[in-house]
Amino acid sequence: MAHPISKSVLKWFDQFGRHHLPWQAIQSKPNNPYHVWLSEIMLQQTQVTTVIDYFNNFIQHFPTLDSLASASEDAVLAQWAGLGYYARARNLHLAANIIMSQYQGNFPTEFKQVIDLPGVGESTAGAILSISFDQNHTILDGNVKRVLSRYHQVKGHYGQSKTLKELWCLARYHTPNEHNADYTQAIMDLGATLCTQRKPDCEQCPIQSDCLAQQTNTQDKYPNPKPRKNKPTRSIAMLIFRDGKHNIYLQKRPNKGIWGGLWSFVECVDNDKVIQQSIIDFHPSALIEKSLTTFKHSFTHYHLLIHPILIHCPDVKGEFKFLSRLNIGVPKPVHNIICQLD
DNA sequence: AACTCGTGGTG
DNA sequence: TCACCAAGAGT
16 A cells, blocks of 8 residues: 555645635634535535635525524525535535534534435535544545545546445545544645646645656546446427516426426427417416527536527416515526526 | 436636 | 536435
């Protein structure tokens, strides 16, 4: 086994690490576990530069865990809208209520308790307890995976359980028993600022001399990429029912599926007959006002062609939402459509 | 084990 | 224009 990296990484971190992120307490003060927890959830599959604004805004609206628990799910999703992976927000809100009822509002300090919270897995639980309370835990996020797969030339991609097991083993091997909180932040900073996906800055890396990928100049071969698959393209029509006062009809989407818990337009197959029938079903005297331009919205695993259709609806039916005070969450493309309406 | 779940940046 | 992918978890 190669030499443990923690000592070199910790030394590098003191000088070159990121010490002023919004969820990091000012020096010598303890971190706020609510802030750390929120940041870790937001940072799942999401880059720091994207999260910073959302984090600051979220804390403005929900300054304490108590205020988050007391808020409605729609109010929480409204502040999460645009960040993606909305199950994170629903689980966050659910977990806040669990912490209020089961732990009297005090963030739990036992690993078992934390990992049992919805939306918190092994790595996130370790990160929260390490950074918040300096407990000894190992994390394995995308940064650590990238650093270690290069350092040890780990074969296979992350989707394979065998590869993940090996990486967890290596991650635990390198985790120090002292200065664990600093190490957790340090190894992520190293991955995020030096050992990047493209063009890693090996010259500045504190562990370059023992890195197998650096020694063999194979940094771009690690981590091994996932085998690619063709993304299917789906298409839908979004029916924008609008009344004379320019109120727009939105409906809450089920938790299961894309954009779960957000509010969106009525959807149907993008077919003239189906569209006509859907309009009649919604309101017998609703009429198409204007067919808008179809555009493409891409997800990680498929493309979606969206055909928005503006429809005049004589009177209010069901739940209309006023656009001026949008206290609900809407998907990004829906937000863009609404902004383009006059 | 493999798939689902968002959006923005990057080359 | 387009594919890839980033502080993962749930099913």
